[in-house]
Amino acid sequence: MTLDDLAATIAARKDADPDTSWTAKLLAKGPAKCAEKFGEEAVEAIIEAVRGDRAALTSEAADTLYHLLVMLAACDVPLSDVMAELARRQGTSGLTEKASRQP
Numbered sequence: 681m682t683l684d685d686l687a688a689t690i691a692a693r694k695d696a697d698p699d700t701s702w703t704a705k706l707l708a709k710g711p712a713k714c715a716e717k718f719g720e721e722a723v724e725a726i727i728e729a730v731r732g733d734r735a736a737l738t739s740e741a742a743d744t745l746y747h748l749l750v751m752l753a754a755c756d757v758p759l760s761d762v763m764a765e766l767a768r769r770q771g772t773s774g775l776t777e778k779a780s781r782q783p
């Protein structure tokens with residue numbers, strides 16, 4: 681599975697029955713709830729990273745990526761736009777980018 685596959689699945693669930701789809705249930709609650717859920721999962725991933733539990737971190741990272749995609753869908757931000765932004769940044773060091781910012 682690719683992130684594009686998962687994003688397509690999430691998009692396909694937008695109009696699904698919330699009683700049969702977690703994605704539809706979350707999207708029906710709106711962007712703020714989707715953002716809250718993403719934040720919860722990100723914190724859980726942070727905790728497992730600090731604990732050094734690689735298996736638990738793998739699971740929480742999957743939750744976090746999935747809920748990031750749900751939040752993007754809730755906010756009508758296509759994954760392709762995010763990937764285009766990452767492509768725009770490719771080849772420029774993060775140190776160089778940071779140093780180039782106007783004060």
Ligand SMILES: N=c1c2ncn([C@@H]3O[C@H](COP(=O)(O)OP(=O)(O)OP(=O)(O)O)[C@@H](O)[C@H]3O)c2ncn1[C@@H]1O[C@H](COP(=O)(O)O)[C@@H](O)[C@H]1O
Pocket residue numbers: 689693700701702703704724742743746
């Ligand atoms: N990748 C996921 C995915 N990751 C996590 N989740 C659900 O997100 C929910 C997270 O809620 P909770 O935080 O309460 O559950 P939890 O994280 O296990 O519990 P805590 O540790 O947070 O307390 C759980 O119901 C998980 O099953 C996901 N639900 C769906 N997907 C994908 O989306 C597809 C469509 O799913 P539906 O929309 O449900 O049809 C699925 O086939 C999967 O490919």
